Amino acid sequence: MSHDKRPQCDIGQVIRSIVDENDLSPEHLRHIEECPVCSEERRILAGRLGLLGRRAAEYSPLPARRIVLPQEDHPLLLRPGSGWRLAFGTAAGFAAVVLAAAWIMFRAGFVTPVSHLDVAGEMARDEALMAEISMLEENPLPEAYRDISPEIISETDEDIFDFIVPVSSLDRWSRGKEA
Amino acid sequence: MPADVERMSVSVEPVDHAAEFRDPSDLAALVEKAAAGDRLAFERLVDSYHGRIFSMVYYRIMSRMDAEDITQDVFVKAFGGIGSLKNPELFRPWLYRIALNAVNDFLRKKRLRSIFTVFTREQEDAGFAERRTGPDYLERKEFWDSLSKFLSRISASEREVFRQRFLDGLSIREISQVMGKNESTIKTHLYRAVEKFRRETELSMLLQEEMP
Numbered sequence: 001m002s003h004d005k006r007p008q009c010d011i012g013q014v015i016r017s018i019v020d021e022n023d024l025s026p027e028h029l030r031h032i033e034e035c036p037v038c039s040e041e042r043r044i045l046a047g048r049l050g051l052l053g054r055r056a057a058e059y060s061p062l063p064a065r066r067i068v069l070p071q072e073d074h075p076l077l078l079r080p081g082s083g084w085r086l087a088f089g090t091a092a093g094f095a096a097v098v099l100a101a102a103w104i105m106f107r108a109g110f111v112t113p114v115s116h117l118d119v120a121g122e123m124a125r126d127e128a129l130m131a132e133i134s135m136l137e138e139n140p141l142p143e144a145y146r147d148i149s150p151e152i153i154s155e156t157d158e159d160i161f162d163f164i165v166p167v168s169s170l171d172r173w174s175r176g177k178e179a
Numbered sequence: 180m181p182a183d184v185e186r187m188s189v190s191v192e193p194v195d196h197a198a199e200f201r202d203p204s205d206l207a208a209l210v211e212k213a214a215a216g217d218r219l220a221f222e223r224l225v226d227s228y229h230g231r232i233f234s235m236v237y238y239r240i241m242s243r244m245d246a247e248d249i250t251q252d253v254f255v256k257a258f259g260g261i262g263s264l265k266n267p268e269l270f271r272p273w274l275y276r277i278a279l280n281a282v283n284d285f286l287r288k289k290r291l292r293s294i295f296t297v298f299t300r301e302q303e304d305a306g307f308a309e310r311r312t313g314p315d316y317l318e319r320k321e322f323w324d325s326l327s328k329f330l331s332r333i334s335a336s337e338r339e340v341f342r343q344r345f346l347d348g349l350s351i352r353e354i355s356q357v358m359g360k361n362e363s364t365i366k367t368h369l370y371r372a373v374e375k376f377r378r379e380t381e382l383s384m385l386l387q388e389e390m391p
C-alpha cells in the first residue's frame with residue numbers, strides 16, 4: 001500500500017498563499033504553482049483583491065483642502081520639558097487675576113469678614129490649582145494631543161472587546177520596544 | 180524559496196496614489212528631521228501622506244467633507260506628537276493608528292446620534308454628492324454598495340484587517356503594529372475575511388466583469 005505524500009487541491013492553502021505565501025511549505029507552494037485548478041483559483045482571487053483596492057482608489061474623491069499646521073510659536077507645540085514654564089505662566093496669570101479682583105472688591109467695599117466657609121472654599125481652589133499645575137508638569141502636551149498613543153481603538157460590533165489596542169502599547173512607539 | 184515558485188507572487192496592492200517613498204531610508208531620514216522639530220520635513224511628510232490618509236479615512240466613513248476634517252485633525256495631532264516618535268521606521272503604522280483612532284472617535288460620536296450601520300444612506304449620499312451626475316456615478320455606487328454589504332457581513336476585526344491590507348495597502352507587519360496585535364492574529368483575521376470575500380458573489384461578480 002503506497003501513500004501519496006503530494007499535497008492535494010486545497011482552497012485553504014490557496015487563500016493562505018494570498019495572505020502570506022511564506023507560511024506555506026515549498027511542497028504546497030509548488031502544488032499551487034503547478035496545479036491548473038489551484039493556480040487558476042489563486043489568479044482569480046488575488047486578481048479580484050488587487051482590483052478591489054484599485055477600484056476603491058479610483059472611485060474615491062481626492063482631498064481638496066490643504067492641511068494647515070499650527071504656527072511654530074503655537075502653545076500646542078511646546079516640547080516636553082517646557083511644561084513647567086506653561087504651568088508657572090498659568091499659575092502666575094491666575095494669581096494676578098485673583099489679586100486684581102480682590103483689590104477691586106476691596107476698593108469697592110465688598111470685602112466682608114472671613115468665615116470658615118470662605119477659608120474652606122479658598123483651600124479647595126488652592127488644591128484645584130495645585131492639581132492643575134501638577135497635571136501640566138506631568139503632561140506637557142495639551143489635552144488635545146494626549147490621546148494619540150493610549151487611545152483605545154474600538155469597533156461597532158461583536159468583537160469590540162477582543163480587538164482593542166491595549167493602553168500599555170503606548171511604549172511600542174519608542175525605540176527598541178516596538179512589537 | 181524555489182525560483183519557479185517565487186514567480187507566482189500576485190500583487191494585491193492598491194494603486195499608489197501618493198508620492199510614497201521608494202527608499203525606506205529616505206522616509207526614515209525625513210521622519211527623524213521632523214521629530215527633531217524640522218517643520219519643512221514634516222510638511223514633506225504631509226505632502227506624501229495626505230492622499231493616503233484621506234482615502235483611508237474616506238473608505239471608513241464615506242463622507243468627503245468629514246474625511247477632509249478628520250485628515251486635517253490627524254496631521255495636526257501627528258505634528259504635535261512626532262517629537263515623541265523615537266523610531267522613524269514606525270512612522271507609517273503610527274500615522275495610520277492616529278487616523279484609525281480619529282475615525283473611531285468620529286464614528287463613536289456619530290453613533291451617539293443614532294447611526295448604527297457601517298455605511299448609511301446619508302453617508303453614501305454625502306460621499307457621492309459632489310459628482311452625482313458623472314458618467315461613472317452608477318458604477319461607483321454599485322461598487323461601494325457591494326463592498327459595504329460585504330464588509331457589514333464580516334466581523335469588526337476581519338473588516339478592519341481586510342481594509343488595511345487590501346484598501347490601504349499596509350503590510351501584515353504594519354497592520355500588526357497599527358492594531359497592536361501579533362502577526363499571526365492578523366493573518367487569522369485576514370484569512371477568514373478573504374475566505375468570505377471569495378464566497379461573496381455580488382462583489383466577486385462585479386470585479387470578475389472587469390478582470391482580463
Ligand SMILES: [Zn+2]
Pocket residue numbers: 008009010031032035036037038039
Ligand atoms: Zn490543486
